[in-house]
Amino acid sequence: MHANEELEEADRLMTICNSCRYCEGLCAVFPAMELRRSFADGDLNYLANLCHNCGACHVDCQFSPPHEFNVNVPKTLAQVRAKSYRSYAWPRMFQPMFDRNGLAIAVVTAISIALFILGFALWHDPKVLWAGGDFYRLMPHKVMVALFGGVSLFALLAFVMGFRNFWKDIGAGETSAGNGKTIWQAMRDAGSLRYLDGAGAGCFNEDEYPTDKRRFYHHLTFYGFMLCFAATSVATIYHYVFDWPAPYGWSSLPKLLGISGGIGLLIGPIGLMREKRRRNPELVEKSQFGMEAAFIVMLFATGLSGLLLMVLRETPAMAIMLAVHLGTVFSLFLTMPYGKFVHGLYRFGALVYYASERSPDPDMSYTSK
Amino acid sequence: MRRLKAPPASVDVLIIGGGNAALCAAIAARRGGANVVVVEGAPKFYRGGNTRHTRNMRCAHDAATDHLTGPYTEDEFWEDLYRVTEGNTDEQLARFMISRSKDMLGWIAEQGVRFQPSIGGTLSLGRTNSFFLGGGRAMLNTLYRTAENLGVEVFYDTPVTKLEIDGTAFKSATVSVNGKPHVIKANAVVAAAGGFEANIEWLKEGWGETAENFLIRGTPYNRGDVLRMMLDNGAEPIGDPTQCHAVAIDARAPKFDGGIVTRLDCVVFGIVVNKNAERFYDEGEDFWPKRYAVWGRLVAAQPDQIAHIIFDAKSINMFMPSLFPPIQADTIEELAGKLDLPVEALCTTMNEFNEAVQPGVFCHTELDDCRTEGLDPPKSHWARRIDQPPYYAFPVRPGITFTYLGTRVDRDARVQMVSGGPAENIYAAGEIMAGNVLGKGYAAGIGMTIGSVFGRIAGERAAKHARE
Numbered sequence: 001m002h003a004n005e006e007l008e009e010a011d012r013l014m015t016i017c018n019s020c021r022y023c024e025g026l027c028a029v030f031p032a033m034e035l036r037r038s039f040a041d042g043d044l045n046y047l048a049n050l051c052h053n054c055g056a057c058h059v060d061c062q063f064s065p066p067h068e069f070n071v072n073v074p075k076t077l078a079q080v081r082a083k084s085y086r087s088y089a090w091p092r093m094f095q096p097m098f099d100r101n102g103l104a105i106a107v108v109t110a111i112s113i114a115l116f117i118l119g120f121a122l123w124h125d126p127k128v129l130w131a132g133g134d135f136y137r138l139m140p141h142k143v144m145v146a147l148f149g150g151v152s153l154f155a156l157l158a159f160v161m162g163f164r165n166f167w168k169d170i171g172a173g174e175t176s177a178g179n180g181k182t183i184w185q186a187m188r189d190a191g192s193l194r195y196l197d198g199a200g201a202g203c204f205n206e207d208e209y210p211t212d213k214r215r216f217y218h219h220l221t222f223y224g225f226m227l228c229f230a231a232t233s234v235a236t237i238y239h240y241v242f243d244w245p246a247p248y249g250w251s252s253l254p255k256l257l258g259i260s261g262g263i264g265l266l267i268g269p270i271g272l273m274r275e276k277r278r279r280n281p282e283l284v285e286k287s288q289f290g291m292e293a294a295f296i297v298m299l300f301a302t303g304l305s306g307l308l309l310m311v312l313r314e315t316p317a318m319a320i321m322l323a324v325h326l327g328t329v330f331s332l333f334l335t336m337p338y339g340k341f342v343h344g345l346y347r348f349g350a351l352v353y354y355a356s357e358r359s360p361d362p363d364m365s366y367t368s369k
Numbered sequence: 370m371r372r373l374k375a376p377p378a379s380v381d382v383l384i385i386g387g388g389n390a391a392l393c394a395a396i397a398a399r400r401g402g403a404n405v406v407v408v409e410g411a412p413k414f415y416r417g418g419n420t421r422h423t424r425n426m427r428c429a430h431d432a433a434t435d436h437l438t439g440p441y442t443e444d445e446f447w448e449d450l451y452r453v454t455e456g457n458t459d460e461q462l463a464r465f466m467i468s469r470s471k472d473m474l475g476w477i478a479e480q481g482v483r484f485q486p487s488i489g490g491t492l493s494l495g496r497t498n499s500f501f502l503g504g505g506r507a508m509l510n511t512l513y514r515t516a517e518n519l520g521v522e523v524f525y526d527t528p529v530t531k532l533e534i535d536g537t538a539f540k541s542a543t544v545s546v547n548g549k550p551h552v553i554k555a556n557a558v559v560a561a562a563g564g565f566e567a568n569i570e571w572l573k574e575g576w577g578e579t580a581e582n583f584l585i586r587g588t589p590y591n592r593g594d595v596l597r598m599m600l601d602n603g604a605e606p607i608g609d610p611t612q613c614h615a616v617a618i619d620a621r622a623p624k625f626d627g628g629i630v631t632r633l634d635c636v637v638f639g640i641v642v643n644k645n646a647e648r649f650y651d652e653g654e655d656f657w658p659k660r661y662a663v664w665g666r667l668v669a670a671q672p673d674q675i676a677h678i679i680f681d682a683k684s685i686n687m688f689m690p691s692l693f694p695p696i697q698a699d700t701i702e703e704l705a706g707k708l709d710l711p712v713e714a715l716c717t718t719m720n721e722f723n724e725a726v727q728p729g730v731f732c733h734t735e736l737d738d739c740r741t742e743g744l745d746p747p748k749s750h751w752a753r754r755i756d757q758p759p760y761y762a763f764p765v766r767p768g769i770t771f772t773y774l775g776t777r778v779d780r781d782a783r784v785q786m787v788s789g790g791p792a793e794n795i796y797a798a799g800e801i802m803a804g805n806v807l808g809k810g811y812a813a814g815i816g817m818t819i820g821s822v823f824g825r826i827a828g829e830r831a832a833k834h835a836r837e
Contacts, residue, residue, distance in 0.1 A: 019629070024489055060503035
């Protein structure tokens with residue numbers, strides 16, 4: 001017996017797939033499945049988080065609906081994944097954040113933007129709100145660092161605790177799965193989205209003609225986010241190590257990183273949303289749309305408000321833009337452990353475990369034809 | 370129901386069917402400069418008949434490749450074919466097909482189909498057979514994409530209801546679209562519409578009532594209607610109506626389209642008994658891949674066409690998993706009850722078997738020395754006492770994969786007429802003419818070789834004829 005009906009269904013499907021194995025060349029999920037003969041909850045959660053939802057196995061499956069076996073691996077594993085995010089979340093009292101995630105994140109974001117506006121107004125003369133120029137007149141650098149450092153540390157702690165729950169659940173805790181070699185392999189697999197391309201043909205989205213668009217837009221989004229993160233990190237080093245406070249010139253490293261990252265965060269999420277809306281509904285778990293859309297919108301809003309802030313810096317709109325940007329980023333970090341962001345965390349963990357358990361002899365020893 | 374678009378009233382080359390042979394013919398004909406229409410009787414999801422359940426093809430090759438572990442010469446291919454068919458093959462045509470199979474891996478790859486090394490659990494085919502990445506439906510999807518990109522028009526849910534053949538010349542085919550007849554004239558036609566394994570009434574003509582208990586591994590659309598029309602219009606038949614690729618599959622499988630997941634690989638690990646709890650064949654005759662295709666006919670010859678593979682706890686993890694879990698019991702008596710077998714008879718059979726087992730060293734990857742003595746029929750290899758509970762059983766029935774009765778063709782894939790000589794503009798490829806090469810028995814992946822080689826030839830010749 002499994003913990004929920006999604007896991008029951010996943011078990012039924014993996015039993016069918018393990019008797020067929022035609023898809024084993026498509027991605028990591030099926031070779032990992034072949035290492036097992038039966039599927040406990042942890043096994044299914046592992047396989048579900050290993051799945052990148054490229055859809056190739058569905059298009060290639062002779063048993064997908066309307067066949068009576070009704071095999072829909074991408075959708076079922078998406079459902080299992082969604083349940084697993086909720087169950088790993090720490091602290092437990094925040095798990096309900098996953099139930100109506102789009103709404104929850106919208107509310108948290110609205111509140112945090114409002115608080116920044118209110119904070120600026122209370123701390124300083126409300127007139128400051130309508131004057132362009134220096135960020136730190138609105139919010140001292142130290143306060144900013146304390147606030148964002150604090151929320152980052154909280155998110156980090158929640159990630160660590162959630163990841164521990166995941167790692168234990170999939171059975172990786174008892175092995176020495178996480179080592180330099182497996183982590184390096186997983187970084188390469190995740191960094192290239194190796195398993196989001198149907199083994200080279202591309203990802204199936206709206207029809208049976210594969211494309212590479214989702215991977216392309218995901219790269220823009222992910223690397224855009226990383227560039228923005230790098231911009232902030234470099235600026236922090238400038239501030240504390242070299243005592244060079246902001247603002248920085250257009251050709252400075254934080255600016256260059258931030259602008260290119262911001263552009264990635266504009267185009268990437270728009271593309272992802274466009275592909276999501278066009279996606280074959282058969283492959284999609286509809287109830288997750290809110291969570292996925294919320295994450296995409298948050299990343300887009302981070303990129304857009306950051307770029308606008310830069311452009312409107314010397315205008316009266318600066319203070320409001322700063323509040324919007326800081327509020328969005330604050331909310332993004334605060335809600336990261338309770339939204340779509342965790343897909344990256346658990347998928348990376350699944351890739352590490354896969355790298356560790358991958359059999360050197362994929363054929364194993366069954367006698368067969 | 371969605372209204373379907375009607376096909377054009379005339380075309381250079383008409384392809385009847387939608388599987389590997391049909392699509393290879395369509396692509397080859399289109400590349401040969403012809404206008405091509407494909408009419409597939411099945412709805413889009415079920416397109417392609419048995420191709421959707423395949424996973425590899427057997428082609429001769431002189432050297433190892435990225436996906437094949439070593440060479441497989443034309444002579445070796447011929448020897449394998451001769452052995453499985455016991456000589457029931459047209460040697461000239463078969464050797465011709467084998468020589469053409471060498472080009473097919475490259476040609477199929479040029480159409481976009483991708484290959485991978487042999488998949489998990491199929492080590493024994495790694496040298497001889499090329500596996501499709503993603504399986505047969507992936508291969509088929511790729512062929513359809515390629516054909517459509519080239520401008521081939523495909524119509525689903527469009528069964529052929531009538532062929533107009535004047536002497537040796539094809540004139541037109543009548544198809545049913547939304548229940549209404551449409552006539553398609555063509556300068557040449559390729560019949561690639563498969564066999565008749567899903568047509569139980571036709572199977573009964575050869576097998577009698579026995580066929581009621583057969584399970585059909587492919588779609589319900591493989592009814593052989595086009596084959597019947599061809600034979601009724603003077604095409605020369607070839608092959609025995611009872612010959613087919615039949616294996617023993619799980620008796621709990623659905624009547625149609627259970628595909629690969631219902632196959633069982635565990636015969637060599639236990640004993641097989643019929644409904645009277647009697648053994649009837651040497652379970653350890655040879656390696657399973659070499660012998661699995663005989664078990665469909667063996668079970669078909671048993672009362673009520675049912676048998677049970679029985680083994681014990683020692684063997685439960687030694688073979689590929691399958692769709693349905695085994696039936697399990699702690700004693701032989703309990704197992705007999707669950708399988709509805711006579712208890713005393715099963716105990717006697719088990720005891721006789723266990724007592725006949727000779728000491729030996731068990732090794733399932735070689736022809737080991739574990740055998741029975743003084744038992745009839747014997748178990749020649751891998752015989753181990755079945756005495757470690759829990760006991761397990763899989764009920765099995767004949768699973769019909771494809772039929773061999775078809776139309777005789779020449780090496781141009783041209784259909785031969787009863788009146789003598791070839792038809793002017795009628796070609797056949799795939800299962801509908803498999804009996805030319807495969808009169809009996811089966812070798813993994815050979816159906817796809819027949820389909821690809823003769824499909825390509827049929828398409829090229831049909832295009833040439835249509836343009837002249």
